[in-house]
Amino acid sequence: MLAAERRDHLLGLLTREGKIVAKDVAADLGISEDSVRRDLRDLAAEGLCQRVYGGALPVSPAVVDYAARQAVTPDGKRKVAAVAAALVPPGGAVILDGGTTALAVARALPRDLACTVITHSPTITAALIDHPKAELYLLGGRIFKHSAVACGAAAVEAAQNVSADLCLLGVTGVHAEAGLTTGDAEEAAMKRALAARAADTYVLASSEKIGTASRFRVLPWSEVSGLITDADPDHETVEAVRALGVEIMAAGG
Structure with a gap:
């Protein structure tokens, strides 16, 4: 799966399930947890998720000014x-x-x-x-x-x-x-x-x-x-x- 496809998959999970569990995503996609964590870091840097221990949660819209x-x-x-x-x-x-x-x-x-x-x-x-x-x-x-x-x-x-x-x-x-x-x-x-x-x-x-x-x-x-x-x-x-x-x-x- 290409990086862009993984990104869309992760954002879809966040929307549907309200959370991302890194180990579960890694197992489902057959990739390493490190790869998932890198993807989550990139998404978090864009303000698209909030990283937490073990995965990520939806980011609050209330953090704007x-x-x-x-x-x-x-x-x-x-x-x-x-x-x-x-x-x-x-x-x-x-x-x-x-x-x-x-x-x-x-x-x-x-x-x-x-x-x-x-x-x-x-x-x-x-x-x-x-x-x-x-x-x-x-x-x-x-x-x-x-x-x-x-x-x-x-x-x-x-x-x-x-x-x-x-x-x-x-x-x-x-x-x-x-x-x-x-x-x-x-x-x-x-x-x-x-x-x-x-x-x-x-x-x-x-x-x-x-x-x-x-x-x-x-x-x-x-x-x-x-x-x-x-x-x-x-x-x-x-x-x-x-x-x-x-x-x-x-x-x-």
Whole structure:
């Protein structure tokens, strides 16, 4: 099989099965695992897959820059945001992650809701300036422009000095085996720091993130209270996450 044919075969597997297992492909095609791994490296370099131990997973479309992400499934993000916003209790404190789905959550919060919002996102803060009863706490640090959030040691230290009832966390990849992932190591560390300061953590995941993976792991499923998604309830990944004991909050309709 020519290299171009192997490439098409691998991309087809990724589309049909949602993953590539290198040893299985090698056995099916009668080639070495090294050849498969080289092909996967090439595909990953083009942004067509996310390499993981033993093979590859679909790459998340949510790794593009912040401005471009605002155009990715905006309707799905609004549906997820509506469900997430309803979780914020009157008088409660919520840690609101950065990113485009979290921004949709901020915009979905009732303008007269009395609550405390803790965030490391200047855009989230700006979106809530005209909410008269919302107390806003902005955690500072180095600004990671890809997601318009503060990251780094200073931001993580600031996060360790707050606490909240609820953390609404954004990720770029949601996969039963790979877990919750994002594309930057410092951002992943910041997300862990935020989630650790809340009684409950709910993950915001519009459908394009389901079944995909990015390079850096954020949290294991054991540390998550629930997943809010507009993906099909029968989606293989959604069913697998539910089987792990994670509450699935449907954001359809």
